[in-house]
Amino acid sequence: MESALGLPAPAKLNLFLHVTGRRVDGYHTLQTAFQLIDLADWLDFERRGDGQIVREGDLLWDASEDLAVRAALALQRATGCRLGASIRVTKNIPSGSGMGGGSSDAATALIALNRLWGLGMARAELAAIALTLGADVPFFLYGGNAFAEGVGEEMHAVETPPVWYSVIWPQVHVSTREIFSDPGLTRNTKPTKMADFSAAVGLLPQALFGANDLEPVARRRFPEIEQALAHLQRSGPARMTGSGAAVFAPMASQDEARSAVAGCTPRWQCWAVRGLNEHPLAAW
Numbered sequence: 297m298e299s300a301l302g303l304p305a306p307a308k309l310n311l312f313l314h315v316t317g318r319r320v321d322g323y324h325t326l327q328t329a330f331q332l333i334d335l336a337d338w339l340d341f342e343r344r345g346d347g348q349i350v351r352e353g354d355l356l357w358d359a360s361e362d363l364a365v366r367a368a369l370a371l372q373r374a375t376g377c378r379l380g381a382s383i384r385v386t387k388n389i390p391s392g393s394g395m396g397g398g399s400s401d402a403a404t405a406l407i408a409l410n411r412l413w414g415l416g417m418a419r420a421e422l423a424a425i426a427l428t429l430g431a432d433v434p435f436f437l438y439g440g441n442a443f444a445e446g447v448g449e450e451m452h453a454v455e456t457p458p459v460w461y462s463v464i465w466p467q468v469h470v471s472t473r474e475i476f477s478d479p480g481l482t483r484n485t486k487p488t489k490m491a492d493f494s495a496a497v498g499l500l501p502q503a504l505f506g507a508n509d510l511e512p513v514a515r516r517r518f519p520e521i522e523q524a525l526a527h528l529q530r531s532g533p534a535r536m537t538g539s540g541a542a543v544f545a546p547m548a549s550q551d552e553a554r555s556a557v558a559g560c561t562p563r564w565q566c567w568a569v570r571g572l573n574e575h576p577l578a579a580w
Contacts, residue, residue, distance in 0.1 A: 299343045301408045304336040304576050305400035307389045307569075308435065309461060309537045309544050311497070312506030314485040323447050324476060324483065329493060329505070330435045330442045331456055332572040335463070337389050337401055339364065341408045344380035347372075353384035363429060367402035370425050371409055379413045390565060392469030394538025396432050403436030407580050423449075432538075439578035443490045452490055456571055459500050460547045462528055462556035465565045466520035470540040478513045485509055501546030504533045514540035524564060531556035546571075 311329040318324050344350070349368045351359040359365050364383050371377065383405065389397030406422045409415075419437055426433035431448035442451040475481070488506065496505040514536060515522045521536060524543045528534035531552070534545040547553040553568035560566040 297414050298412060300341060301412060302338065302340045303404050303408050305339055305389075305397070305404040305436070306332050306334065306336040306572065306576060307395040307397060307400065308332055308432070309395065309463075310508060311456075311504065312493070312535075313508040313510060313538070314488065314506060315481065315483050315509040316485050316487050318483050319447075325446060326444070326448060327485075327488060328444050328448070329454060329497070330432075330438075330444060330451075331461075332441055332575055333395075333461060333463075333569040334572055335389060335395070335567055335569045336576075337397055337404075338386040339401060339404050339408065340384040340386075341405070341412055342382040343412045344382060346380055347378050348380040350380070350382045351385070352382055354387040363398040363402040363433075364405040366429055367405040367425075367433075368409055370428060371406055371413075371415070371422075374425050375413075375415055375417070377413050377415065381409055381412065390465050390467075390542070392471070393465045393542040394470065394536065394540045395463075395465075395542050396436065396538065399430050399432035400436045402426065402429050402433045404577065406437065407577050411580070436575065438575070440574050441572075443493055445487075454490075454494060454497065456497055456573060457500050459571045460550050460553035461544045461569050461571060462531065462547055462553045463542055463544045463567045463569055464524040464528060464557060464560060465542040466518075466524040467563055467565065468518050468520050468541045470514055470518065472539040475510050475513050475517075475539040478517075480516070481513050482509045501532065501548050504535055504546065508536050510539050511536040527560065528556055
């Protein structure tokens with residue numbers, strides 16, 4: 297059994313995101329399509345015998361709020377495991393960008409510690425723990441791209457064509473809670489059929505399916521998102537991912553993806569990234 301591991305935590309894009317309703321418990325019901333990309337955080341884990349969870353490396357807030365730490369603690373509670381871990385996170389996915397960095401870190405932590413602690417839990421068992429950490433966390437345990445419904449936990453596999461993406465994060469942090477609580481948010485989009493999305497996704501990169509219902513609220517609150525979208529829309533259809541603030545445009549090649557983000561203002565972070573059809577830890 298290994299005593300140390302180093303593993304990636306890839307980012308995601310929401311190819312569309314519809315808010316279809318609101319439950320009595322306050323959670324919103326959604327439909328979305330998750331697309332993995334090859335931008336990733338990197339996590340190093342070392343098993344400890346003292347039961348402590350020690351967070352090292354890039355840390356943007358108190359360790360107790362870090363999703364990788366919360367995932368480790370949740371796994372301990374669920375299994376009664378008395379082992380601990382040192383967790384070092386090298387961040388490449390910006391916080392507050394809508395690309396799922398924290399959620400992906402949590403999923404990678406569950407996968408890594410399941411092995412380091414010799415727990416032998418199935419993915420479905422890990423996914424049940426993941427859902428208590430956040431709506432996006434189960435996706436990063438799913439293994440591939442997915443059409444998701446409910447609060448994000450009902451997933452169905454989808455194949456996406458080989459596409460590159462131009463991505464811009466305009467260096468603003470968006471609070472998901474604030475976007476979802478905005479009175480101007482559309483909450484009654486008519487549910488779509490997975491078959492309709494599956495038929496339309498083949499049009500990438502020429503067209504994007506549906507919309508992101510959170511985008512108008514975020515654009516109104518953050519003019520930087522509006523500006524980043526305008527930059528990408530010179531090269532083709534573009535959209536915000538998640539609750540923001542990153543925006544993206546699908547491209548047919550790496551050269552086109554690089555060209556679309558050329559000339560970005562130095563205030564922004566920009567990438568040309570490749571879409572993935574499988575999570576790098578799908579076979580773990």
